[in-house]
Amino acid sequence: MxxxxxxxxxxxxxxxxxxxxxxxxxxxxxxxxxxxxxxxxxxxxxxxxxxxxxxxxxxxxxxxxxxxxxxxxxxxxxxxxxxxxxxxxxxSPMGVKMVAPVIMRFGTEAQKARFLPATLASDIFWCQGYSEPNSGSDLSSLQTRADRDGDHYVINGSKIWTTQAQWADWMFCLVRTSREASKQAGISFLLIDMTSPGISVDPLPLLDGPMPGEQEVNQVFFDNVRVPVANLVGEEGQGWTCAKYLLEFERGGTFGSTLRYQLDKVRQVAAAQPSDSGGRLLDDADFRRRLLELEIQVEAVDATELRLFSAVSAGTSIGAASSMLKLAGTETLQAISELAVEAIGPQGWPFIRDTWAEVYDRPHAPRAGPDYAAPVLPRYFNYRKTSIYGGTSEVQRNIIAKQVLGL
Ligand SMILES: Cc1cc2nc3c(=O)[nH]c(=O)nc-3n(C[C@H](O)[C@H](O)[C@H](O)COP(=O)(O)OP(=O)(O)OC[C@H]3O[C@@H](n4cnc5c(N)ncnc54)[C@H](O)[C@@H]3O)c2cc1C
Structure with missing residues (x-):
């Protein structure tokens, strides 16, 4: 390297x-x-x-x-x-990073011309319709059905945890087009216009208690939604291949720089916060030790990313190693957010919406605590999601064990 x-x-x-x-x-x-x-x-x-x-x-x-x-x-x-x-x-990753590579590889020329320039220009936003109430890690058990009716599919069912569905103009969606074929072979990959009649979007509040305008995930319902067959990507029944190809891009992002940035924020907070013994928290031996341990972890993630990117530049595909990046990146991110919570201590409490709803409902009311404390607890609660979305940490470990280590 x-x-x-x-x-x-x-x-x-x-x-x-x-x-x-x-x-x-x-x-x-x-x-x-x-x-x-x-x-x-x-x-x-x-x-x-x-x-x-x-x-x-x-x-x-x-x-x-x-x-x-x-x-x-x-x-x-x-x-x-x-x-x-x-x-x-x-x-926003769902367009340029996730659905676009699938359209480039499996889409028709008409789909490329229609969707790629508009996605690049951010004239359209996308959401990902994979998970269902009873299908998450075991995604191939999904039940949302697409029944052929002339030159349309008729969609019935529900998707859940759909990030940004409240904004999205389009959804890329896994649907079941056959019940006779094996679980995977019955799945197809469809592009669905979110303004189609019969679609409804219900917000799901997360643990961090989102403020108005911060809505993040939703449940989406389909009630006899008609989607042109022209919006099928790849062949009917090829959806599982498209889905797996997309997941490599979803999991293979870089974390090193974000981790450094977040750790730097913790360092700044610790320089401003007092320690129990009266000096700066940043000079407290125990706090410094934990900060340095995380710094080493961040260096390790960054070095792994560099090693993998170096291999990609030599022509190797990232493949299942993207699971290593997802696992190490998200778990380090969570550990940094935990140290940030300890650094601000009780000064974070006023910023938890559920405990202080009456303050939040008066937007101009003064809030106790320094400005830098404001995002720390909401971010801590929000980042619990990172070891779940895009495949849980347990699922990533299984993939690493089987496909990277060959166990
Ligand atoms: C904030 C957030 C945003 C999301 N955004 C989207 C989105 O935009 N689009 C979308 O389609 N989905 C989205 N998801 C859904 C996400 O992909 C699923 O939550 C995830 O795949 C886990 O599925 P599940 O919730 O059904 O949990 P389950 O699959 O029911 O898992 C429950 C527990 O069992 C463990 N487990 C399951 N199978 C195994 C196994 N084989 N070995 C070991 N342990 C196992 C899991 O690790 C987990 O701890 C989002 C989720 C969150 C939290």
């Missing part, structure tokens, strides 16, 4: 830094300072993504023929590292 950056790569990093300094403006920074998820509301998200698009940097992983910047894996890594370390909003 080569850890030296060439002169061109260093110049590229400077170019990215200069662009971030200008594009990541004060308004976006103020919104992000209070975001517990790393994302903004739809309008904020669209504003940031349009800036990326205008610069040609919206989809670092896309091939140039579809509008990607044509970067090397090292440039992609540097871009993720710089935007992560600057605390920039993350790009």
């Amino acid at each position: 080569n850890l030296e950056y060439s002169a061109d790569e260093q110049a590229f990093r400077e170019e990215v830094r200069a662009w971030i300094a200008e594009a990541y403006d004060d308004q976006l920074r103020a919104l992000m300072a209070q975001s517990k998820t790393g994302y903004l509301d739809k309008e904020g998200q669209r504003r940031w993504q349009k800036k990326l698009h205008a610069r040609g940097w919206m989809a670092p992983d896309w091939p140039a023929e579809y509008g990607g910047p044509g970067w090397t894996p090292t440039q992609r890594y540097l871009f993720q590292a710089e935007t992560g370390m600057a605390g920039c909003p993350k790009v």
Whole structure:
């Protein structure tokens, strides 16, 4: 693995830094300072993504023929590292990172022309309709049915935990098109217009008690929803192949820079907080030890990412190793959020919505505690999700055991 950056790569990093300094403006920074998820509301998200698009940097992983910047894996890594370390909003992943590679590989020319440019320009947003009330880890047991009626499918059933379904213009959805075939072979991959008659979206509040505008996950119901057969991606019954291909992209993101950024925030909080013995919390021996342990963990995640990206630049596919990144990245993220909670102590309490609902319902009421304490507890509760979504930690361990270690 080569850890030296060439002169061109260093110049590229400077170019990215200069662009971030200008594009990541004060308004976006103020919104992000209070975001517990790393994302903004739809309008904020669209504003940031349009800036990326205008610069040609919206989809670092896309091939140039579809509008990607044509970067090397090292440039992609540097871009993720710089935007992560600057605390920039993350790009809504369901479009450019998840459904787009599936459309590129399995979609028709008409689907590519219709969906790829609009997704790149953030003119449409997507949600992922995989999980159902009784099908999560065991996804291939899904029951939402698509019955053929002429040149349409008629959809009935329900999807759950659907992130951003309340904004999404389109859903990529796994449906059962056959009950005779084996569990996997009966599944198809459909693109569904979220404005279709018969779709309803019910919000599901999470543990962090979302404020208005912060709604994150939903249950989506389909009642005789008609979807043109032209919206089928790949062949009927090929949905499981598409679904697995997509999951490699969902799990294979980079975490190193985000982890460094979050740990740096904890360090700043600990420098401002008093310790029990009167000095700064940052100088407390026990706290420092735990901070350093996490720093080592972050270095290990970053080194693993670099090693895998180095292999990708040499032509290897990331494959099941994406499960290693997902597992180590999310569990470290949770550990950092736990240390942040300890750093602010009781100053975090006023920011838990369920305990202080009457304060939250008066938006201009003064809130106790320093501003930096505001996102810490909501973020801690919110990050419990990271070891569940995209496949739980237990499921990732099973994949690593079987497909990476060959056990
Ligand atoms: C915040 C959030 C956002 C999400 N967003 C989306 C989305 O946008 N679209 C979407 O389709 N889904 C989404 N999901 C759903 C997510 O993918 C599922 O929750 C996840 O796959 C787990 O499924 P489940 O909830 O049905 O739990 P279950 O599968 O019922 O698992 C329950 C427990 O059993 C364990 N378990 C299950 N099988 C095994 C096994 N074989 N070996 C060992 N342990 C096992 C699990 O690890 C878990 O601890 C989201 C979930 C969350 C929390």
